[in-house]
Amino acid sequence: MEENLLPPEQTSDNDRTIQVNIEEQMKTAYIDYSMSVIVGRALPDVRDGFKPVHRRVLYAMNELGFSSNKPFRKSAQTVGEVIGKYHPHGDKSIYDTLVRMGQEWAMRYVLVDKQGNFGSPDGDPPAAMRYTEARLHRVAEAMLEDIEKETVDFQLNFDDSREEPTVLPTRIPQLLVNGSSGIAVGMATNMMPHNMTEVVDGCIAYIDNKEITIDQLMAYVKAPDFPTGGIIYGMEGVRDAMATGRGRVVVRGRCHVETRANGREQIIITEVPYQVSRDALTDRIGQLVVDKVIDGVSDVRNESNKEGTRIVIELKQRDAVAQLIINQLYKYSELQTSFGINNVALSKGRPRIMNLKDLISEFVEFRMDVVTRRTRFELRKANERAHVLEGYLKALDHLDEVIALIRASRTPDEAKEALISRSREEKWYISQSVFAPTDFYTQEEGLTETQAKAILELRLQRLTGMERDKIVEEFNGLMDVIKHLTDLLNSESLRYELIKTELTLIKEKFGDARKSEIQYLADEMRIEDLIEEENVVITISHLGYIKRTSATEYRQQRRGGRGAVGSKTREEDYVEHLFVASTHDTMMFFTEKGRCYWMRVYEIPEGEKQSKGRAIQNLIQIPGDDKVKTIIDVKNLDDKEFVQSHYIVLCTKQGIIKKTSLEDFSRPRATGVNAITIVEGDELLHAEMTDGNKEIMMAVKSGRAIRFPEDKVRATGRGAIGVAGIEVDDRNDEVVGMICVNKDDKSKTVLVVSDKGFGKRTAIDEYRITNRGGKGVKTIHVTEKTGSLVGILYVKESEDLIITCKSGITIRTGIVDIREAGRATQGVTLIRLDDGDEIAAISQIEEEAEAETGDLSGEQPAAEAGPDQATENTNDSTTETDN
CATH class of the missing domain: 2.120.10.90 (DNA gyrase/topoisomerase IV, subunit A, C-terminal)
Known part of the structure; x- marks a missing residue:
């Protein structure tokens, strides 16, 4: 095939014209664009379950101090913060993200506490961001906990003016409990929400037995659990999704039959399938009645309110068969809806289809990394503090000499050097009654520069006997903390037990009963x-x-x-x-x-x-x-x-x-x-x-x-x-x-x-x-x-x-x-x-x-x-x- 070259441009002698293959150029540019969309916009990270925009909104609210125990703040302030510092895109996309994280009919576990009009399950839009208010929910705070303890990597923002986290150190398996959906270039993801209690139990079962099978995990994580409830009709597609990462789940609305005083029956719909508008469903049923697809219905109306869903379908004749009409509603309307499950998420920066075990193992591996990094940070801080307290105790044991050295010095630097040299000459140590030698913390001879500087900054009130006792008590407490953290770093099994304990606390805090009922088909049931x-x-x-x-x-x-x-x-x-x-x-x-x-x-x-x-x-x-x-x-x-x-x-x-x-x-x-x-x-x-x-x-x-x-x-x-x-x-x-x-x-x-x-x-x-x-x-x-x-x-x-x-x-x-x-x-x-x-x-x-x-x-x-x-x-x- 002839190469399609760009025509040479008319240039001066000092310019250079580079001829490129336009086909290769377009291919390279499109691949770069598609990877940018895949990694930076459309697909969630398997570790914290977030796309960048969700992560940036939550991180910005955390940095602004919009915590669950503080007053609500204008949504516009959050959106402006996110645009200005982390996500330089349209305000509509950011506000839509913020709104969805606060909608209890869209999220199985909401991440934002809302105040004001955040839309409705019937498809009504939210009020403008200048009218609504929001703050972090306690669930989101559990996802941001320990972020200040070097638990995750940070990267420069779009203008290199500040840093933002590449992932949140979540304690909650967010991707499984809330799911995700997105359309990238050449691929898409559609992950269903699950029940928090079931997912946590599944994670603990995996920690106890890394060789656990998908079927054994499904004894804990049974099926998706939708925020709007409904009935999962059949498990074959769910099992396929759990085992392969791809499947199909059929969801039915929940309804029952009531008899009115005049003897006529009416069908009451109390739950609709996930992402189905109640108004749209009512209109669709009405149209089916007008088109004579469904007979025997005299009236359809949506009586839903803030208390819950109630769609009333009144039957004409007393002898109308309600169950027959219900079956027709399942067949012809959105009262029965199917969702394609496609578990695609970013793992180590690459998109990958994942089954249930993959999702759980990736989360547990991430939690192990977070706990390890947090422990190293806490150990370093404990050692630094113990080092300063060690200097205090040495100084208090030689208090008269320290005061004399400081008084004899002309400048702080001279006093610092005098303290360091004198303490090393005379080999100052903490007395054995306070410090017993250990294999995890060894005191140094004399004073270091850090200790000498801390002594010079010591307030005079810390020289009293009571304050000395407090320093000794704090130092001994730090020794216990350092020993515990050292043991934690040296034992993988202890870290796994800590992860299980934290997961159990999450389940006790946020776990709840299933909302979606599982209904097996006849050929799927064990007796x-x-x-x-x-x-x-x-x-x-x-x-x-x-x-x-x-x-x-x-x-x-x-x-x-x-x-x-x-x-x-x-x-x-x-x-x-x-x-x-x-x-x-x-x-x-x-x-x-x-x-x-x-x-x-x-x-x-x-x-x-x-x-x-x-x-x-x-x-x-x-x-x-x-x-x-x-x-x-x-x-x-x-x-x-x-x-x-x-x-x-x-x-x-x-x-x-x-x-x-x-x-x-x-x-x-x-x-x-x-x-x-x-x-x-x-x-x-x-x-x-x-x-x-x-x-x-x-x-x-x-x-x-x-x-x-x-x-x-x-x-x-x-x-x-x-x-x-x-x-x-x-x-x-x-x-x-x-x-x-x-x-x-x-x-x-x-x-x-x-x-x-x-x-x-x-x-x-x-x-x-x-x-x-x-x-x-x-x-x-x-x-x-x-x-x-x-x-x-x-x-x-x-x-x-x-x-x-x-x-x-x-x-x-x-x-x-x-x-x-x-x-x-x-x-x-x-x-x-x-x-x-x-x-x-x-x-x-x-x-x-x-x-x-x-x-x-x-x-x-x-x-x-x-x-x-x-x-x-x-x-x-x-x-x-x-x-």
């Missing part, structure tokens, strides 16, 4: 994600029917009340076991024949409070002649450290006790495993999980209980028989329960209940510690009125007691309402029983406020639960009528 994590009551009937019910369905009642129907069962059946667990836990089922089976809580069928449930044999492979006796809740069987440090303690009706490591039960099998070998005529009664340091109590039907240390029972394998726990010599007597107690926990008491509805609480100290295998001591006074002992629990006052009768009646009452009494008493009435009815099972549950409401849906009134509307309670309880 655990589909199930809401909540506490449920698991019930198992005498004939083996199981179900789970929300704990809130069991309302709290005063003790002595009538109770309510808890489960519809056949006449010969009754609820025998109640257990409270989270839906994400693993349940271990132990049967009376000594077998162990496993099931996740969410796999247990859900049923109403009055429903019968499903036969347990249809869920786990239990033989027809066996039945579940006890269940244990385990959070995570994959946690090796946990399973290796915990045990399963089992007891039988004949008083046998056995302990086995939880690790032996950590590999679930569909057919179950043998937990204990049961001898003929005996059966498993109860099992509990312990940490190996508890005390075991066993109670028998006749009213006796024994207490002995857990270490009296050595751990054995799953197939072992066990050893004697309590003596059961009466053929009609048997063990009714076992509890594992913590001897140091004074907040808990022992609760015993008899089958005629009597019960009490007793302090654990009333039961003396004995060897296992003995008869024990009396725990309740058993009479014909009280009936036999039916159960024993280890409870605290913040819990509730759930009592289940053989007739299906249940009652929930606060533990705090059951009074404490001695071992040998018979207790107070807990529940009034119908003739022939008995208590079948007792269980404890953590007290929940929502359970303290009145009637529950589906609950039968008291007249259906028994013949009496009200019953008179004996002892110290009051008369109760069921609602």
